[in-house]
Amino acid sequence: METAELIEVLSRGEDSRHQFKENFTNPDALAAEIVAFSNSAGGQIFIGVQNDGVVIGLSHADIDRLNQLISNASSQNVRPAVNPLTENVPHPNGTVLVVTIPEGVSKPYMDKNGAIWVKNGADKRRATSREELQRLFQQAGLVHADETPVAGLGVGDMDMPYFAAFFEQQFGEPLTEHKQPLPQLLTNMNLMNQGRLNLAGSLLFARAPQYALPAFIVKAVAFVGTDIEDQRYIDSRDITGKLADVFQQTLGFIVANTRAVQGDQGFNSQGQPEIPRIVWEELVANALIHRDYFISAPVRVLVFADRVEIISPGHLPNHLTVENIKAGNSNIRNPILASFAAKLLPYRGLGSGILRALRAWPQIELIDDRYGNLFKAIVKRT
Structure with missing residues (x-):
């Protein structure tokens, strides 16, 4: 990053991708910031800069210490470990250490205490809601929404004539002649999970899925x-x-x-x-x-x-x-x-x-x- 680009970025102020910090001394505090960027869209931390964008600069000793702190925090205090990049950018008021954290590919990331942080505007916050945590696991490919069991919907909620017509068209035999019990068949077809219709089974074959899933219209x-x-x-x-x-x-x-x-x-x-x-x-x-x-x-x-x-x-x-x-x-x-x-x-x-x-x-x-x-x-x- 050139000095002119640094000045231009700082002039725009903080946002979800750019954060200003005067200094760091606590690895846990730094890890929380790294986790938040990794769980969101990635971004940059500018160290040696006040919240208002005024550069106060860092000494050579500060830069040496901060690089070691960043290395330790990103490998030992962030799970899974990440690899941020650092760059020393000169400014008339002193050197600014720019830490670039890419968006993570193994979400959700967490600190050593198990807290999951995400960006919230220019700040960060803990992710606590079920939907938000599910989306992070979804981004990692660890869970898919359409396989989630739907409370209150079971075999009795199926539109059986509709499903029977689909089954016969796809498999070439009447549903009544199929030997497996219906719950087992639906489970094998990835339409039922834990004894309940999953989201896919509900949206595709339930008589009235909107009663259990009123938002999905x-x-x-x-x-x-x-x-x-x-x-x-x-x-x-x-x-x-x-x-x-x-x-x-x-x-x-x-x-x-x-x-x-x-x-x-x-x-x-x-x-x-x-x-x-x-x-x-x-x-x-x-x-x-x-x-x-x-x-x-x-x-x-x-x-x-x-x-x-x-x-x-x-x-x-x-x-x-x-x-x-x-x-x-x-x-x-x-x-x-x-x-x-x-x-x-x-x-x-x-x-x-x-x-x-x-x-x-x-x-x-x-x-x-x-x-x-x-x-x-x-x-x-x-």
């Missing part, structure tokens, strides 16, 4: 104008039911609230949708299958006069970026849902859905909001 609103603050709307709906039903009803809502273009067709013809249907199929399927089910929030579909926004809880998993998915890369957050979706929805997986949507309608903006913890697809209307 689609909230759809069609507005008159272009502003979400506008109180006037054309249509509003909470879309519930099995995943396949939610998918079809969400498509129906969007199509009903967007235009049909006549083009060269006759006056009495129905016309063609202003935006190809495959765009909605791919984006809605992506929102339902790849959303973060450790976040208790609905998928939102907002139809405006100039655009349609499809908003999924949860940013892109791990180090996946918008550029990655535009190149066809993928990271499956909910593997059970994804495997069944290919049999129940027009979903092909393999990271190709976004590419098909963009080929059919290039006017799509994709936003990975890591601070708001959501993913947004904005489709410009004609």
